[in-house]
Amino acid sequence: MTVSKNMITPLLCPPGNGVFTVNTAKERKEQLHQLLYQTTKENEIKEKWLHSIENLENAKGAILGICSDCGGGIQRGANWGPLFLRQSFYQATPSLNDVIDIGDIRVIPHLLHDKYLNEETIANCKTALYGDDKVPFSVSPLSMTEEVLKKVYEINPKIKILSLGGDHSVSYPTTKTYLKHKKEQGIKVALIHFDAHTDLLTQRLGIDLCFGSWCTHILEDLPSADHLIQIGIRSSGQERGHWESTFGVQQIWNQEVFDQGPVKVAQKILAFLEQKEVDELYISFDIDALDISQAGATGTPETDGLSCDDCLILMELLCEKYPLTGADLMEVAPFVSTGAGLNPEPETTLLSAQSILTFFQENMWPS
Ligand SMILES: [Mn+2]
Numbered sequence: 001m002t003v004s005k006n007m008i009t010p011l012l013c014p015p016g017n018g019v020f021t022v023n024t025a026k027e028r029k030e031q032l033h034q035l036l037y038q039t040t041k042e043n044e045i046k047e048k049w050l051h052s053i054e055n056l057e058n059a060k061g062a063i064l065g066i067c068s069d070c071g072g073g074i075q076r077g078a079n080w081g082p083l084f085l086r087q088s089f090y091q092a093t094p095s096l097n098d099v100i101d102i103g104d105i106r107v108i109p110h111l112l113h114d115k116y117l118n119e120e121t122i123a124n125c126k127t128a129l130y131g132d133d134k135v136p137f138s139v140s141p142l143s144m145t146e147e148v149l150k151k152v153y154e155i156n157p158k159i160k161i162l163s164l165g166g167d168h169s170v171s172y173p174t175t176k177t178y179l180k181h182k183k184e185q186g187i188k189v190a191l192i193h194f195d196a197h198t199d200l201l202t203q204r205l206g207i208d209l210c211f212g213s214w215c216t217h218i219l220e221d222l223p224s225a226d227h228l229i230q231i232g233i234r235s236s237g238q239e240r241g242h243w244e245s246t247f248g249v250q251q252i253w254n255q256e257v258f259d260q261g262p263v264k265v266a267q268k269i270l271a272f273l274e275q276k277e278v279d280e281l282y283i284s285f286d287i288d289a290l291d292i293s294q295a296g297a298t299g300t301p302e303t304d305g306l307s308c309d310d311c312l313i314l315m316e317l318l319c320e321k322y323p324l325t326g327a328d329l330m331e332v333a334p335f336v337s338t339g340a341g342l343n344p345e346p347e348t349t350l351l352s353a354q355s356i357l358t359f360f361q362e363n364m365w366p367s
Helices: 024-039 042-053 078-092 119-130 141-155 167-186 240-247 254-275 308-321 347-364
Strands: 062-065 099-105 161-164 189-193 227-233 251-252 280-286 324-330
Touching: 024 042, 024 078, 024 308, 062 078, 062 141, 078 161, 078 324, 078 347, 099 141, 141 161, 141 167, 161 167, 161 308, 161 347, 167 189, 167 280, 189 308, 227 254, 227 308, 240 251, 251 254, 254 308, 280 308, 308 347, 324 347
Parallel strands: 062 099, 062 161, 161 324, 189 227, 189 280, 227 251, 280 324
Antiparallel strands: none
16 A cells, blocks of 8 residues: 555644644744745645645655653653744754655644553544544554654655654654664664663653653664664663663763763764664754753753763764764753753753754755
8 A cells, every 4th residue: 555645644733833722832833834834824834834745755854843742751841842943943944955844743742652542532532633533543642653754754765854852752653663664674773862861761650651761662673772872871770781781772971971082982883883784873862961051941951961062073973974864852841941050041952952953954964
């Protein structure tokens, strides 16, 4: 069966509309729509957005927003990440050739994954989202993201997708679909994961797919567990050795980056990638990998973190040698202001986020 675009558009809405509100952030949404579609009229926005998706099979890239923070749980607010990130991104990068913003997932903020729901709730939510309780579409943000991305890869197997979150549980479907797709294509990939936390719980309070546990459940989709390389770890209930011996992953804690510098760290990673004959890379970036002074507007900010510059140097060296074919930026929570007190938020965090997005853009979709 060939997948058509009308099998994904019901699960999506125009960029900026993923948080279900009437008035909150209305001006920001209008600004974004003005930037993207030169109008603030809803029907015109929808028409232009749908029209842009028409060309998905020929696009070199796609951007997807997932405004879900239901998988978070300490300080939420990453549902507003995609709107704010897009605003600064499109201001800096007004025109992107052959890169399509496919919009936002239509998030029901109370849901996480369909497997946690009973039939009655699924039917009710199908009626709410699609007007029909019999349609074969999923209803929870993580399930819908997986469904959409899987179909996008079927429509365009070469596409390079940038996903904007959302709390880090969102990286479960974004990396899962990417890893499965690359495996099917016979392409060997590694996952570079920037974070203050390992995200390697098996479950948290009985929930296996959340911001603290998503990594554990994508390991089986990697060529082997050591192809998950975590950088910037510093807030952990266990020592590095515990995670590496229990799960077989590789970790580079913050202190190692401080002691050796980003160049040496990158060289070590490059030697591993070469030895394992890796073809391509995916980068999952939790903004809390950065120090609180550069990323305070996030759910679990941490001191003693990496600098944005060090991360950029590291990524630059890796992507000089290996194509970056998928990426995500997670946990930017613009209304959360837990900065170090010196810097204005969310401006500081958005500035850091913007430099990471620019890096992704230049490396995934070079013009
Ligand atoms: Mn994380």
